[in-house]
Amino acid sequence: MRSRRFHMLVSAIGLSIGLGLLAGAATTAVAQDNKKVLRFIPHAGLRITDPIITTAFMSRNHGYMIYDTLFGVDDKMQVKPQMVEKYDLSGDKLTYTFILRDGLKFHDGAPVTSTDVLASLKRWGERDTMGQKLAEYTKEWKEVDAKTFQLVLKEPYGLVLDSLGKPSSNVPFIMPKRMADTPSTTNVTEEIGSGPYRFIKAEFQPGVKVVYEKNPDYKPRSEPATFTSGGKVVKVDRVEWMTIADPQTAMNALIKGEVDIWEQPAFDLLPELKKQKDIEIRNLQPLGMNYMLRMNWLQPPLDNVKVRQAILHAIQQEDYLAAQVGDPDYYKVCGAIFGCSTPLATDAGAVGTKKADVAKAKKMLADSGYKGEKIVIMAPTDLNSINQLPLVSAPLLRAIGVNVEVQSMDWQTLVGRRAKMDPIDQGGWHIFHTAWGTADMMNPIANAGTKGLGKQGGFFGWTEDPEMEKLRDSYAREPDAAKQKAIAEAVQKRLYEMVHYIPLGEYFQPSAVRKNVKGMVASPAYVLWNIEKQ
């Protein structure tokens, strides 16, 4: 009897643990892992595959996988030909002539022609800040033949090549005309480029997984790869982007070798990752990122420049960087608005970078006529890369007597709300914080935060400043680099004077990479060519 009972017990429990035993006996790993498959954890899931309709970095990085560009930049930010074989500028500086390289082919087998290029640039020019500026100076784009096209300007413009070679969002990627003819406010529905990888649509799971395969028809340039220029040589057969939302899970997967590269490990996990013998921490985006506090000029009392200046004097960057990044190895206190290590870097006019002047800020606020009106700070709780910033601003502002209300929300609610120009009681706002890649703000035209266009084309916050617009225009017209730098300095001074936004310092987001992954190219955008697994 006892043995029967025991048998019954064993049968019942045995069945239940069968799954575990069977699984334990199963062969290890899905076994596709080999040196020809690169597995990559991007900073977020790819959902929008059109890199022109959106400025999202995910879409930009995806763009670099499958599309090519006319120009790229090297590690000195010099513009270099990429799809273009050669180009020249007429003596009157009004006509650029470009000739495409031989053998450029889209993934569907069609040759890349001038028609495709002009359609792509037209669509890009409708969306991108620098593209829009270029369009203002453009008389016409002319197709000369299948490989040759011209840009005819209304007047000399100093940023033509900088615009066509811009490395970050929106990048002027070249796509087939049928795709580029899609209105710039509508997603393209194909993913056909002429870049080093092909998009495998059948395996695409938005937000989860993206698969690329080597484009066998791609002909890399002969120059070494540097930033977004040079030879885009593909040494793996397949790249899989695997979104892993949970940082701890991502770290586990990297340590176990289930993935090869983690683009943006959480800062608080870096010490643990550094202890791992098979993993290296690499800074692959040497230009870094920048935090920013943006105020709404339409919203009283921030329509008063004296209130904005008082707030500027209450801020010190170190507090933000320490709270958000933590490790000083990965941040830099600096007042430059075009990047701290770029050709236009300067401290001219900078306020509040190292130490806040609370006494002065209090006096400025008292003198400004501020009457204790509520200032609403939008605080995104779900975006780990910036969620500490509003929590630093609130006490700094309260310390000088500002009546602050921090309103918590998810990032996408903030994105929707920051587009509202309405008063506070109808869903408006006063302050939000964000982060920008240095590559997106390297000059007065690219840096949307310097725009002075107000409601008519200005960045959220709608800073209206005709004087600033004059400076930006003169920068765009100026072909001489030294004079450009002087104008950029004036732009920066004006920005601090009027407080278009408050720079909160520069930081560097390193990647965690398995040591057997070699050849990664540092770049302002995340690029995955030249890589091999040893």
Place this chain on the structure above:
Amino acid sequence: MLRLILSRLLAAIPVMGVVAIFVFLLLRLSPGDPAAILAGDTATPEAIAAIRADLGLDRPIPEQFVTWIGQLAQGDLGKSVLSKQPVATMIGQRVEPTMSLALTTLIFAIVVAVPMGILAAWKQGSWFDRGIMALSVAGFSIPVFVLGYIMVYVFSMKLDLFPAQGFAPLRDGLPAFLERIALPTVTLSFIYIALFARITRTAMLEVLNEDYIRTAHAKGLKEHVVLVRHALRNAAIPIVSVIGIGFALLIGGVVITETVFNIPGIGRLVVDAVLGRDYPIIQGIILVFSGVYVLINLAIDIAYVLLDPRIRY
């Protein structure tokens, strides 16, 4: 039986209609703007307005609703605002991981918990009974993400028996499927084992003192025949009810487990869609799963009839 099935299916239509209206209105009235999300950081108000018009979000809400219902009537759940992929395809891609995890969890939990509950009731007051009850308290008390991390740490990172994350579909082979699903299954089933074991024990205790059980023993039937054929069958109604409800909860509640183990299931799709204000996906999933819940309830009702011939609808 056929009448029961038909009447329940017909009754589901107005339920799903109410769900559709509620979800549609709730999403339209909540903050957030898919057009602003799509447009990105440097978008001008004009560009956002143009995208909104392109998506049809500038039209009056009743008109948007009628358009959506019209699509539904043709079996079209629409397309994702962000990725432009058909919602039906996206749900289809994510159903397998979620249903796989829900089913393996349910099966594992039943296979473990029901015998445990039976044995605990049979040996009421013994060390085994107390042990089972202690385990069930632990099952209710330990948050699933804590257990998940512990499981990964021990069985994946330290013992190297399982991968740390990911999902392999059955078409990759049973070993690969089981290897990936084992840890999340055990993790997620912990609380359901606790629940099912307690319910089984309680239900069994109620019937084990009945006269017919005493009669069965007096007839000299073997112990396991008495327990399974006489006691368990009569105790099955509350157990089946809880299992059915548990399955419904499982489908909706796997998101944390999916996140910890990086399983690309419906839970994560919903969370991503909510954060991205991807209305068509949210609407599609809620509608589809309201239908699934109706079917689960129908299955429970059918099980009642099969288990207890006295029950009539």
